[in-house]
Amino acid sequence: MKTIFTVAFILHMLAIIGILVLLLNQSFKSPRKLSGGVLHSALTALIAGVVMVGTWTKVHPDEALNHTKIGVKLLVVLAILVIGYANVKKSELKKNTWLTLIGLTVLNIIIATSWK
Numbered sequence: 001m002k003t004i005f006t007v008a009f010i011l012h013m014l015a016i017i018g019i020l021v022l023l024l025n026q027s028f029k030s031p032r033k034l035s036g037g038v039l040h041s042a043l044t045a046l047i048a049g050v051v052m053v054g055t056w057t058k059v060h061p062d063e064a065l066n067h068t069k070i071g072v073k074l075l076v077v078l079a080i081l082v083i084g085y086a087n088v089k090k091s092e093l094k095k096n097t098w099l100t101l102i103g104l105t106v107l108n109i110i111i112a113t114s115w116k
Contacts, residue, residue: 001058008051015045016112019080020105023098031092038101039084046077069115076108 018041026032049070056065080101087097 001055005052005055005059008048008055012045012048012052015041015048016105016108019045020102020109023102023105026093026098032095032098033091034084034087034093034101036088039081039088042077042080042084046074046081049073049077066115069111072115073108073111076104076111080104080108 019038022035022038022041026035053065053070056063083097083101083104087093
């Protein structure tokens with residue numbers, strides 16, 4: 001179980017970094033277009049997060065899982081997915097939408113690192 005948890009953790013980290021890199025890659029492009037990789041990375045992060053939550057009690061039997069933190073992170077990733085799917089077929093990604101996606105991704109990273 002610890003191996004599954006570790007693999008899911010690594011995938012989760014890479015997926016979140018992937019979202020951020022793919023969004024920042026569009027910063028100097030005109031017009032901005034939402035890459036399908038953002039959606040794939042967000043979905044990978046979601047699935048890896050669910051696997052991590054599912055294996056938490058086996059890997060960390062003495063530690064309690066912070067369900068509020070997990071719920072907020074879940075909502076942030078779902079918001080990224082909803083905004084992404086709403087804009088993936090559009091020819092141009094508006095600046096406000098692009099900044100919102102970057103903000104949500106950074107928020108997810110801040111929640112993961114600072115909320116105990």
